[in-house]
Amino acid sequence: MIQEIYKPTQEDLERIKPYPDKLKVSGDGVFATLQGEGVTAGLPSVFLRLHYCNLTCGVPSGWLCDTSYTWNASNREFWQEPEDWSYEEAAIRIRNAWETTFSHRKEKRLVVTGGEPLLQQKKIAKLLQELPEWQVEIETNGTIMPISELYTCQFNCSPKLENSGNTLQRRYKPEVLRVINGLPKSQFKFVVTRPSDLDEIDKIVEECNLDNGKILLMPEGHTKEEVEAHLGVIREVVEVRGWRITLRNQLIWFGPKRRT
């Protein structure tokens, strides 16, 4: 099926521009749910989804980024959904989402996701000044050097492999991965779609001297059946290397639909 390419209006072109001292937030905005992946899977969290990404995963390869509305200019949603929120406004919405869903839980947890959140990392640092009591996770593709103001956050880094369809030059920044590896709360989630991905992961782990205890493999898939098929590929290697497996629980809970 040929995807229809949306032609932005003048109003869309204005809407997509970064706005000083405001976060560019995707159409999902904030939502409260359990963290679905990684070392904090199952913990109550408020997610903040930011707009823009510097990679284009799945274009034109086999799997497609499930948040392409944050970056794919062919999509109407990319142009029409983003909003500009001040730090105060974002903090109020985050607190409200928590109070509505998880007020009975003490530890407040924010997951800043995207797109690629570090494209707005100076703004994230300012937002976090409004939320000093929160535990914060930042999801990143590992291509942008984090600023020191964010070093106390938990970095959920998901370096992209050849299977993502991005060139090596765009997707692989060893100096960034080494810095993230050195942060106290960091993890690396690798999406696995085929056996050859494991050779690539081995190479990255060795070149960047990543801590084996921080490596998680995540079977790719937009359906439970796809995830189960890829799970078989990674089980043995995880046992041998001392790595871990993480599933995408949100797929099981909600299916492939968007959280809005």
Ligand code: SF4
């Ligand atoms: S880095 Fe993440 S958000 Fe960006 S295109 Fe890839 S999967 Fe999508």
